[in-house]
Each structure stands twice: as structure tokens, then as C-alpha cells.
Amino acid sequence: MTGDSAAGNAAPGSAAPSSPVAGRLAVRRAVHRRRRAAGPARLLSARSRALMWSGIALAIAVYVLFGLVPAAATALVSFTDYADFPGAPVHFTGLANYTSMFTVNRPGFMPAVIATAVFVIAVTVLQNVLALAIAHRLVGDTRWNAVMRVVVFLPIVLGVTIVGLIWILFFDPGQGPGSSLWGAFGARSAFFGSASLAMPLVIFVQIWQNTGFSTMVFIGGLKAISPEIYQAASLDGVRAWQRLRRITWPLLAPSVTVNVLLAVVGAATVYNLIYVLTDGQNGTMTLGMLSFNAAFGTSGGANLGYGAAVGTVLFVVTLVVALPLMWYLRRRERRLLA
Amino acid sequence: MIAAPALRRRRATARLLTGVLILLLFGVPVLYITMVAFERSAHFLSSPMTPPTSPDLGNFGTAWSGANLARELINTVVYSVVASGLSTLLALLVAFPLARRLIRGHQALYALLAVGLFLPLSIIPLFIEARMLHLFNNMPGYILLHIEPGMPLGVVLLTAFVLAIPGELDEAAWVDGVSYLRYLGRVIVPLTAPALLITFLYGMLGVWNDIIGPTVLLAATSQNLFPTALGVYSYYGLNESYYTLFAAAVVIVSLPLVLLFAGTQRQLIRASIAGSVKG
16 A cells, blocks of 8 residues: 555656656657667666666675575585695595495485485475464464464574574473473483484474464465355355365465475475484484584584585485476466466 | 354364464463573472462573673674665565566576575585685674575565566656666555565574574674574573573563564565465
8 A cells, every 4th residue: 555655656756857848858758769669678767777787786796696606616615625624735526525425434424315305205294284274274364363373473483593492492301391291191202312203303393493484375375265266165065175175275276386395495405403403413414414514513523525515415406306396386286277 | 054053163162172272382382481481490490390489580681691692682683684684675676677577688587596595505615705705703794694595585576576566657657767766766665565574574584593604604702793593502501500591591582573573474464465366
């Protein structure tokens, strides 16, 4: 609404300088008409075009310098034995960092591949099912639903570090509510320190952290479905399950695309949450965590070259998984919404 | 239509139950940490699960001064607001000409920027680059290094929003000689406000909650440059008697953000609806 009034304000303000001489205005419009033939940017004055270009250049400079260059450099560093020791010489080592992943020298690599696959699949499936269920419950605009939306969104706001630390406190083996809960069933666990429970718990916390965002996207998607479709379906006596399967789920296709892709990429590249929760111990060393750990970790030991190689493998694998997935989901949208 | 009142009652019960479940799952851990923040350390250690008999505000004062939280809160606000503000501005400056196809190669450039959503952890070269460009361990450098992460999402969102604004609007304004930046500020900014807000808030969250960035891009000795994430983290891992302080620090650090998001949640939902309608 504010937009309309601002657009209205802009017009009189801009018309002011051209109003005095009608002839000059006509000439100007003629010039602009000629310019329009050569593309919309021609409508802009030379000064405006210069400003437009400097804006684009500035944005791209920042993006290239601090986004693309580091990403490309990751690939470069991965071909060296760069180590973070002062004065240590850097050698080009070819593919050594990559080939070593499959040897006994790097026993952590293959388990990390498996841990990443388990983590990504579990998070993507469970997070989307949970988010859809919650979105379905919170889609109505009641006051309680508004409160609950804020609560579900809270973990996103709190951020990875604090969410991680809250759950560490919650599942503290000695003091936490988690151990009281377990104790009620006569069980004990080291939780994040347990070899069997650490991975499920990390999956749980990752889902808990990100469900709020997926829920918002699904609420938006559900609200976009026209209520008339549901009315028609209920007149035809369509049952709840059929309604979900045949109407809601297909029409939610765009939201599903967004949520599945974000969950896959988010889970594949996660490292900060695992860094806080387990530091990659007890079977939770995913590729993202391994990359960080090899380069900066206390146990990995300042091997920036190998860390970069793992990071590059992760990027390529993420892209190889995400791009066909995106292609498939987009095609599915077109098929279902056509 | 048969036995409608019974069905309605059952549905109401189901709604109540699912609502309670959602609140338990997402609210209880947050309530727990808030409760711990009001407990005395001794009480917490002896009976961690029971609420304090008399709420104690002492933790907040101790946490506030102990981890230099005041300084860190100022640092964090400066880092996140400036970096994310610049990030949003740059995203708009490139998204508008892209959406309007004002430049050649707009498709290729859009793809290049969208790839940024997938870029992996590049903290290793970023760390090397930061040291080479003298951006390591100083405030302007730390801000500059945090602008890029928010840009790809901003470009994708803003391009979609600009596409929904009729192009005749720009032509009419430009024919009348309105300057480019004035047009962006007076017309495009208000019309894309939800997308700008989302871009800004997500960018801000990213900087605010970054834990790897400060551990790698700031020296461990420069405590006056630390953001709150490090201060909060410093209370963790000491020992269990510090948990109450840690909880108080979490509450202090999170409160500004939680209030900000509670205040803007309506706009966020509206923006996510607008985004999904466009698909």
C-alpha cells in the first residue's frame, strides 16, 4: 500500500522540471522515443546509465571477490599441501589430496561420505513432512496460530550456535532434562557423546533448527491454493486423505521444490551446527565438518590443502545432486500445475 | 454431515492436541534455557529441572559484565546491520537491471549470482584472502567479508519481485527524466519492501549468528572485536556451574532479535505468500 502512494509522489515531483516549456518537452519525448527503439536502458540519461552500471559493477565486484574467488581458490588450494604453519613452504601436489581420500592415510573420508548421505536424506524427508504437518495446522489466521508461528520460527532467529548450545544443555548427561526424561524409562545415555545416539540427535537438532523456515514456505503455498477447489472437492465427497494426496500435495509443488532444495543444500553443507554439537565425533563427521576439521580442527591439524579438497568434493557432489533434482522438481511443477 | 457436533468436537480436540505438541516441541527448550537463566547456580546444580523458588536476576548482571557482552552486542549490531544493509542494497542494484533486462548477458549474470546459493564452505581461502587484503582482524574487514553471503538470496528474491512490477512504470518515469537512483528509491524500494525486508533480516541473522567467521577471521586475542556469538560460546565448556550464566547470556543476546522477528512476522508471512504465488 505504501508503494502506491510513493509511486504517486514520484510522478509529480519528476514532472516539475519539464513542465515550463512545452516545446522542449516535445523534443525530449521525441529523443526518448528514438532511444526506446534501441532497448529500455536507452531511456535513461547518460548519468543515470553510469549510475546503473556502477551499481552493477560494485555488486559484482563484491560477489566475485568474496564469493567466487574464494570458491575458485578452494579448488586451487586443494592441489597443494598448504598448511597453516608460519613460514611453511607450499608445494603443488597435483591430485594427491584427492587420491589420498581413498587410501588408509585418510581413514575418515569414506565414513564421512556415508554420514553425509544419511544426514541429508533423513533431514530432507523428515523436515519436510514435519513442516507440512505444522503448516497445515497453522495455516489459519487465528491469534493462537500467529503465536505458534513465532514459536516455530524461534530456532531460526536464535541461530545455529545458540540452538546447538541449548540442546547440549538439554541433553547434558548429568544435569539436562533429557537425562531425566531418559531416566523415567530407566535408561541412561551420554547423548551427544554416545556412538549410537549422536547422529540421530544431530539430525533432530538440524531439523528442529530449520523447520520454521520450511513451515513458512508451506504456509505461503497453502494460502495460495484457492479455497474453491476444496469446496468443490467436499461437494464431491472427497475424503481427507484423498484431498491431501490429489489436491494439496500436487498444488504445493512450487513450495515443495523450494523446501526440498533448501533442505538438501542446507544439510549437505552444514558444519557449524555439528561443530557446536559434537565436533564431528561419534559418527557425525559429515563432509562439511570434515573439510572444516581438516583445515582448522584441533584433531585434524591445519591441513588447509586437504580441507579444501574435501570442500571441493562436497561442492561438486552437492551440485551434481542438486541440479538434476532442481530440474526434476521444476518439471514436476509444470506437469502437476499444467 | 452425520453426527456433525461429535465430529466437530473431535476435530477441536485434535487441533488442541497438535497445537500443544507444536508448542512443546519448539517452545519447551527455549523456556528451559530461560528458566535456567533465572536460577542460582547452586539451585541449578542440585535440582536442574525444578523452577527457581525465587527468580534471581544476578546471572544477567554477571553475564553482562563477565563476557564483555555490552561491547560485543554493539559490535554484533554494527557488523550485522551494516553488512546486511550493504548486502541488500547491492542485491537491489544488480537485481533491478537484471529483471528489466537492461544489460546484455542478463541471463548468464543471473545464473552466476544464483550459483552463490550453492557455494560451499570457502572459509579457508577467505581466511587467506583476508590476510592478504588486510581484512583479517579488523572491523571494516570483518564487515566487508560478511556482505557477500546474503547477496545471492537477495538477487533471486528481488528479481522475482521486480518482475511483478509493470515495466511501463519505469518507462513513464524515465521519459519524464526521473533519475535512476531516485526512481529506485522512490518507486522500486517501496514496491519490493517485503523482499528487501527478508533479504535484510536473513542476511542479518547470518552475520549475527556466525560462529565460524569470528573464530577464523578474528584473532583470538582481539576481544574488543568479538561478536556476541563468541562471548556466549565462552561460557560453554567451562563447567556446569557456569550454565546459569551461559543461559543468561543467551537470553540477553537473543532478546533483541526475537523481538525484531516477532514484530515483523506478519510481513515475513506476507512476503513468503507473495513469493510462492509467483512460484
